[in-house]
Amino acid sequence: MSYSEVKKGLAPGTVLYAGKRKVDSILIESVIFDKNTISEETLTDVSKLEYKCDSDDIQWVTITGLHDSKMVEQIGSSFGIHNLVLEDILNTDHRPKVDFYSDYIYILFKSLSYNRSETAIEQEQISILLGRNFVLCFCEKDHTLFKSIRERLRVAGSKFRASGADYLAYTLMDVIIDHYFIVIEKISDKLDYYEEKIISGNHKGILNKIYLLKRQNLSITNSIWPLRELISQIERSDSGLIKKANHIYFRDLYDHTIQIIDKINVYRELLTAIIDLHLSESGNRTNEVMKVLTIISTIFIPLTFIAGVYGMNFKFMPELQVHWAYYAVIGLMAALAVLMLIYFRRKKWL
């Protein structure tokens, strides 16, 4: 049942998950840290989660698994999140966006990865809520994405620990965008592979694959294209939640996004060019096949006709009685064939 069918007729702001259940049980990872101390919790029961919204520590909560909309609502109300935002968190078909609220910023990203058989690109929706001293992160299934960040956080006294919630949110976005490059490079590799195959004349069944690649490239466009505007909005925003000193990092994210968009555009054009190349090569091959057929037919069909004429059983065919007639006819045939060959040579078919 698709999201639109589920939602039809419900009031806006109804918090409801309509994606497929992608994990067995929901995993809640909470990290509370300041410059000196850090405490980590891993829970599967939301009721045991501590809220530190009012302290000066920074709390980072990652919720992996969205099938329990009740739980999302509960966490949302603890952190004071608007119902429309919760609705968007659970609408996993949403396009990337950023919304600025007075107390928090809501950032919706897509994480991209190739599926195991490399036939399709899977999208996972990741919602980041950046408050003054908390970062909430809702993932659909992959809780390993931010593992490296957790490790870096554990280093006591690091600049990271002192950089605030906005810097933490930035690192989360940075990790997601770094993963785009991996997908992008796989597309590039496939493209090179198909290109080489076509140029070397090996076209067998390659068209469907190129079409699939085109579709993959197209499908990620919609996830990445809005980031350009999105990150630019964050960078230019005057929200007090992002410190001026950290704007430079969002500028860096912006550069990376533009770079990815550039590549996607190049791949799109190359894919079109490759299909054209394939079509042309295909036309050329048809042409060559035709030429062989035409040359052979054009030479032998008239000769066969001549042979046919002297195979007729008419009683009165004076040539048949002539002693050298057979040789003459053979000679005539040879001459005809040679003339044809000269004609084809003239036409540059040989």
Next chain:
Amino acid sequence: MSYSEVKKGLAPGTVLYAGKRKVDSILIESVIFDKNTISEETLTDVSKLEYKCDSDDIQWVTITGLHDSKMVEQIGSSFGIHNLVLEDILNTDHRPKVDFYSDYIYILFKSLSYNRSETAIEQEQISILLGRNFVLCFCEKDHTLFKSIRERLRVAGSKFRASGADYLAYTLMDVIIDHYFIVIEKISDKLDYYEEKIISGNHKGILNKIYLLKRQNLSITNSIWPLRELISQIERSDSGLIKKANHIYFRDLYDHTIQIIDKINVYRELLTAIIDLHLSESGNRTNEVMKVLTIISTIFIPLTFIAGVYGMNFKFMPELQVHWAYYAVIGLMAALAVLMLIYFRRKKWL
């Protein structure tokens, strides 16, 4: 008779319906409510309609069926609507737009649905007039569209009942846009179906269907594309008729519209790609057919010629008398055929 022919020569602002009569009788549904009370009326005679423009209650009137332009004029004058607006309400070929007047906002939407045979997308024009304490809604034929809203309104003491006319107008627009997703998903399903068929080599008569899908996708573009600007205008407007607190809902509508436009664009590109794929596959098949023809012809036409030569009836053909000549000729033919096969293998035709 088309609208342009009907209107030609008439003064602008002439209130006249030129669409086809789509319902038997006009249905007028009026709901008057405030936080605590609600009263509903269903009429077919406009003269019996109560007007509550001056009270603090909110009045929501839905008129289904537009063939009686007199009635539209009468309702219009009761609510103080400009004649050009009434003209637009009846011009069912109009494109979506929003016009801000001092006392009301005029919003023109299109409702989309597939026809029963799923061969075309039907458009129904829906005009929403949002005043300080009234919402007028003119539909062409489908009065069930807003049924769920009516049900939610009946819940006494709900936030909805207290949210004002602007929130009501928003829910109407939300319902219409939610219906777009259903159409969009049907297009997506068809696309997937055709794609799979082409990739599995089943092309029979698929081209006309893809063309029709392309046409359907194109036809809804014009109904949806203007919404982007339209909703953005509403959101950014400083009209007193839309409360600041409700801006967030229109922002949500805007997001949904962008999402739909994104999808339409992807479908457009996929349709083009699918047609290209079909063309390429078609070219490939022609090529393969050609190859079979060429291989068979190129092998047997020369052999037939040789047979023809020895079928000639010349009196003096010394070979014919040679004892092993028949076997030699058969051997020659076999050798020729083998050579040809080797040649084709070299050309990678086999």
Next chain:
Amino acid sequence: MSYSEVKKGLAPGTVLYAGKRKVDSILIESVIFDKNTISEETLTDVSKLEYKCDSDDIQWVTITGLHDSKMVEQIGSSFGIHNLVLEDILNTDHRPKVDFYSDYIYILFKSLSYNRSETAIEQEQISILLGRNFVLCFCEKDHTLFKSIRERLRVAGSKFRASGADYLAYTLMDVIIDHYFIVIEKISDKLDYYEEKIISGNHKGILNKIYLLKRQNLSITNSIWPLRELISQIERSDSGLIKKANHIYFRDLYDHTIQIIDKINVYRELLTAIIDLHLSESGNRTNEVMKVLTIISTIFIPLTFIAGVYGMNFKFMPELQVHWAYYAVIGLMAALAVLMLIYFRRKKWL
């Protein structure tokens, strides 16, 4: 002699007509009216034209036929029109535009109509000069275009009579744009007709016609596209010549123009899609023709070869003497044919 050749080397602002003479004699129609009185004159001699520039009445002069540049100059100087404007009035190849002068607004429109054989769209340049209390209208040939307006003006005491020169100019533009819809609908009808023909497999000579339609659609684009900007400029202008209350009418014109542009764009895309459809269908048909040829050839050419072999006249061909050999060969041939048919069935050619 084209306009550019005529103008080359002349000073800018030289008032000169270089179009073809399209009417036999110039027709001048003058209407002078206020709320209560109206007087109409039809002249062929400009010297007899009354000028009422200084009175409070509104004067509407329509000049049909532009081949007498002297006369245009004379009228122009009577109403105080700049020479560059007069040059533009006579340069019938000009693109639509609006120029704001302190005493008048110059609006250049194109009227569109299909020619009698419906093979081309004819453009007629219409120049409208809107002053404080006059409207000048220069047409190339068709003086019946504004007949309905003249009739509506004759209704004494109507709102129209009291609405000023700017409203009159608006109605002129409205009539011209209403005529666009007629052309647009004819294009739509042709498109549907060609589409149906192609889908039903009737392609005979349709390509040239689609090309002509494409050309027609393209040719009107340039006449209509600039209107979007043009009317928007009028609407947003702060020229005192257009009353604030009438802005709403120009907004209405703007909506109509957008609607027409939307349609032209859809037709353009559909035309491209139809040509693609035609190409694909054509390729499919070639493919089918090829298949029939290949199947017949591939079955019979080898069989004919076998027959040829046993038609050879060698003295020593032991098979020929065998009693059941003929039946064996016929059987062999039948078997071969059946095998081929099975092969083609496998290839899905049958």
Next chain:
Amino acid sequence: MSYSEVKKGLAPGTVLYAGKRKVDSILIESVIFDKNTISEETLTDVSKLEYKCDSDDIQWVTITGLHDSKMVEQIGSSFGIHNLVLEDILNTDHRPKVDFYSDYIYILFKSLSYNRSETAIEQEQISILLGRNFVLCFCEKDHTLFKSIRERLRVAGSKFRASGADYLAYTLMDVIIDHYFIVIEKISDKLDYYEEKIISGNHKGILNKIYLLKRQNLSITNSIWPLRELISQIERSDSGLIKKANHIYFRDLYDHTIQIIDKINVYRELLTAIIDLHLSESGNRTNEVMKVLTIISTIFIPLTFIAGVYGMNFKFMPELQVHWAYYAVIGLMAALAVLMLIYFRRKKWL
């Protein structure tokens, strides 16, 4: 040696001509005029040129031939021109632009004309320097371009003589743009000619010509497209060098440029459409050729096979002895042929 090779490694601002020498000797034409007096000089030696920069007269100097970079430098320093401007004057591969300096405006235009064989469009760079009381004009070779302006200047007491240096610069630009129309019309004529040829089925060698026309149309795009922005900049500039009263003339230039750009765009689209038309027609013709081949082959190949069977020399072929067998076989063949024809008629191939 191309410009980039010549310039590589030289300091920016190095005044150096790298085009081909296009005239034998440099021609300097100086006109000095005010309302009442006019004096003309034609020189080939720059040292004899009078400078009137400080007087109130207007001096118009046209330099035809740019191969002497020394001379250009000398004139430049006399009029106080920046070295980067002089570099641009001699870089004849530059794109059109306008640069505003405090004492002068530098305008770089391209003059277009078809070469004699009408196979290519030649571009000539024309640099116009507009000062308070001087206009410098650097041409590559054609000194006849501005002949008509010189003649109009000679008319004593004309408005032209009193209109200042900015009006003179305008007339120069106007002449160049008027010449564009001639090129544009030649492209239009060619387009019509090729179109008619293709529609009437005469395709011989037309493709290369259309390609060349496409290339020509493309090549002028780059010379004309920037004018839109360029002239608009001049019109909107607040440089004291262009009198407010003359802005209307630059507005007129702007209109002409837009008109030309519109036409180029239409031609581009038509060229694409014509090539598509040609391709389709070509595909149709292939299809028809195929049909003839298929019909003939499909009818006669089976018949020939039957004839071949009864041409076999088996000793025991009972049919051969039957009296009416020959007629029966002929009848069978005729029936087969008729069946085939019916089949083709069904397929609409006949």
Next chain:
Amino acid sequence: MSYSEVKKGLAPGTVLYAGKRKVDSILIESVIFDKNTISEETLTDVSKLEYKCDSDDIQWVTITGLHDSKMVEQIGSSFGIHNLVLEDILNTDHRPKVDFYSDYIYILFKSLSYNRSETAIEQEQISILLGRNFVLCFCEKDHTLFKSIRERLRVAGSKFRASGADYLAYTLMDVIIDHYFIVIEKISDKLDYYEEKIISGNHKGILNKIYLLKRQNLSITNSIWPLRELISQIERSDSGLIKKANHIYFRDLYDHTIQIIDKINVYRELLTAIIDLHLSESGNRTNEVMKVLTIISTIFIPLTFIAGVYGMNFKFMPELQVHWAYYAVIGLMAALAVLMLIYFRRKKWL
């Protein structure tokens, strides 16, 4: 190992080189100059580099070779460069950009050159850091690029020596952009060569080459396109690091960039047009091959059938006994052939 794989999981701002080591040893060239004095050093060991940041001399340091990220970090910290900038310097896959910091401007360019076999365009990333009195320049491998600048700097008392660090940075960018023209011209030459080959009918293997050229043209687009915005930003910036008097030089750079972008766009369109031309020509040739095949087949297949009929061995075939039958049949065959030829002539196939 690609950059994205190397970086994945590392903190942003980690200074790390992931390109291929392109030079054996790092080369550091330092030039310190003022109007009167100049001193040059060439080192391979960064620890021996003098820093003159605090003096009034201008220091220009060029580092060729980036594989030692330690060294880049050391230089960076000496000149006070942000870690994110150092990261970008080493990320040689970065797109061109400019970043304004309070103490320096960071400009990232790409230098382009054809590889030796002219089959691909090589990109080298060049980072320019412009401070108040220093210019840092990081190259990947080619230290000869700026040789000419070094030579011009050695001229004592030249304007160059007195023009400040911003002018030096400009000349570096100017040299890089001048090199673009060389690449651009090579593309143009190749394009002309392929075009001529196709028009003269020599298509052998040209398609792959055109595809490669298309790919090359596409690949440089991404390096050059951002420069438009980049240089415009520098020109419009109010950074105190670029003197107002030097803005004109950046304007000049901007013009050159636009010129290159124009050319790339034209080449892109020409490449598309050439491929279309090739396809059409290919289609035409197929058509011609088909015609020859069809004409020969259509004439001789029926004739061969007739010969076959009279080659049958029926006992009772009265015609065979007729004296003139043989001549009659030959005549019939000739007549048939002539009729066919007339038919083909009518069809314009001959």
